[in-house]
Amino acid sequence: MADHNPFPGENNTGHVWDDNIRELKNPPPRWWMQGFWLSIIWVVGYSILYPTWPVGDDANRGLLGWTQIKEYEQGVERIEAKRAEFEDRIRELSADQILADPGLKQYTLASAKVLFGDNCAACHGSGGQGNPGYPVLADDDWLYGGTTAKLTETITGGRQSLMPAHKTILTEPEVDTLAHWVVQMNETGGEGGSEAGWTLFKTKGCVACHGQTANGHVVDLPNGDFIGVGAANLRDGIWRFEPGGFESARHTILYGVNQKDVPESRNAVMPAFAEPAGKLSEQDIKKLVVYVHSLGGGM
Amino acid sequence: MMTHIQTRLQTHLQPNAALRNPWVLGWIGLIVVVLAVNLVMVYLAFATNPGLVNADYYERGRNYERTVLTRQARDPGWLIRADIPASLHAGQTESIRVFFVDKAGQPVDPEVVTFHAYRPSDAARDFTLSMNREDRGRYVVETAFPLIGVWDTLIVARLGEDEFSVGERLTVGTP
Numbered sequence: 428m429a430d431h432n433p434f435p436g437e438n439n440t441g442h443v444w445d446d447n448i449r450e451l452k453n454p455p456p457r458w459w460m461q462g463f464w465l466s467i468i469w470v471v472g473y474s475i476l477y478p479t480w481p482v483g484d485d486a487n488r489g490l491l492g493w494t495q496i497k498e499y500e501q502g503v504e505r506i507e508a509k510r511a512e513f514e515d516r517i518r519e520l521s522a523d524q525i526l527a528d529p530g531l532k533q534y535t536l537a538s539a540k541v542l543f544g545d546n547c548a549a550c551h552g553s554g555g556q557g558n559p560g561y562p563v564l565a566d567d568d569w570l571y572g573g574t575t576a577k578l579t580e581t582i583t584g585g586r587q588s589l590m591p592a593h594k595t596i597l598t599e600p601e602v603d604t605l606a607h608w609v610v611q612m613n614e615t616g617g618e619g620g621s622e623a624g625w626t627l628f629k630t631k632g633c634v635a636c637h638g639q640t641a642n643g644h645v646v647d648l649p650n651g652d653f654i655g656v657g658a659a660n661l662r663d664g665i666w667r668f669e670p671g672g673f674e675s676a677r678h679t680i681l682y683g684v685n686q687k688d689v690p691e692s693r694n695a696v697m698p699a700f701a702e703p704a705g706k707l708s709e710q711d712i713k714k715l716v717v718y719v720h721s722l723g724g725g726m
Numbered sequence: 727m728m729t730h731i732q733t734r735l736q737t738h739l740q741p742n743a744a745l746r747n748p749w750v751l752g753w754i755g756l757i758v759v760v761l762a763v764n765l766v767m768v769y770l771a772f773a774t775n776p777g778l779v780n781a782d783y784y785e786r787g788r789n790y791e792r793t794v795l796t797r798q799a800r801d802p803g804w805l806i807r808a809d810i811p812a813s814l815h816a817g818q819t820e821s822i823r824v825f826f827v828d829k830a831g832q833p834v835d836p837e838v839v840t841f842h843a844y845r846p847s848d849a850a851r852d853f854t855l856s857m858n859r860e861d862r863g864r865y866v867v868e869t870a871f872p873l874i875g876v877w878d879t880l881i882v883a884r885l886g887e888d889e890f891s892v893g894e895r896l897t898v899g900t901p
Contacts, residue, residue, distance in 0.1 A: 548809075669805055694862070
């Protein structure tokens with residue numbers, strides 16, 4: 428650093444390095460100074476309008492009266508208002524109309540997901556994928572039907588299918604033939620059932636509930652829906668009572684389904700969910716119908 | 727001015743000039759970092775060993791054939807299916823269920839059903855809960871995984887001397 432200033436009159440600070448590098452006293456650019464003063468004015472203005480300075484445990488009030496909690500409450504109010512609007516529309520529309528409205532459907536699904544988790548997942552699985560003993564809801568293999576009308580009926584009133592025990596009606600070999608036939612049918616998509624099996628199926632009354640083609644439909648309707656008694660489809664490879672196979676089929680045929688006086692009988696009860704017996708409102712049930720319909724198999 | 731100082735230092739430190747070379751320093755630094763990371767890893771390997779190894783693995787291996795045969799002979803052919811929700815989030819309580827049916831598809835009850843959660847990276851976070859009977863062949867436990875990341879779960883059912891289990895590896899997401 429030089430002790431005497433070799434560049435007088437230049438408005439430098441007097442700091443000079445390496446003979447000619449100087450520090451000058453130029454004022455900051457005008458835009459920079461404007462920004463500087465503006466920011467100070469901003470702080471003053473802000474602290475008058477909004478809480479800024481600590482005062483004891485609190486802060487100054489601010490002319491606008493804004494607080495964080497107030498803003499949060501207003502946000503909640505806005506969401507509630509939006510929700511009430513959706514809930515009103517769900518109340519007015521049918522499940523089919525809700526399904527046709529993407530925005531409303533999305534809201535309904537989100538809201539029904541919680542209802543499903545609380546009321547249905549214990550039996551039908553967390554994703555409706557079914558569990559041993561409880562039917563899958565996420566496919567298009569329906570015992571009772573996947574139209575919104577049928578789903579509403581199922582959830583509202585519950586279902587309890589009946590199949591008689593054949594232990595005293597059929598002989599052991601007949602039961603075995605039928606059980607083998609059910610396995611053949613399921614493994615071949617309905618093409619490979621033995622003649623003997625078909626004969627027994629048609630003459631021993633099975634056909635009355637399981638339908639002419641053993642697909643569980645008593646009468647097929649032109650609109651794709653069907654009339655049935657909840658009897659399982661025996662030809663689509665989906666077992667109502669897992670693990671399926673000969674032992675399972677044999678057990679169902681021997682002891683039937685929901686037979687009160689047969690202790691080994693299958694237990695298959697879908698509880699009724701409508702108030703007052705159940706605990707779901709009409710609105711909740713409508714949401715669940717939309718949800719189940721959208722799981723993958725709605726008709 | 728700067729060049730002045732540098733020249734002076736270089737002359738002064740002539741014998742160790744290599745240690746002032748940024749490349750040499752960089753390489754030494756790199757080696758130090760690699761060694762340090764190795765040491766940390768070795769430490770972690772000891773400190774967080776999950777201890778999931780069987781103490782009698784040798785005997786078990788020798789007896790494998792016999793165990794398998796007796797097991798097969800006694801195997802009741804149950805179907806055991808766990809239902810763990812697909813999307814899990816740390817700290818969020820969920821119901822975990824397990825279903826038991828026999829060969830003919832009728833629900834069956836074991837004597838004791840336990841749910842084990844193992845944290846592969848930290849044995850101290852492992853936990854075990856007993857599962858409650860909800861209905862015939864249906865057991866449930868409500869729990870929340872405390873940490874995001876990978877968990878190994880094992881549901882063990884005990885009936886007399888026999889033990890049945892189903893396991894699943896889960897990934898728990900952010901809350």
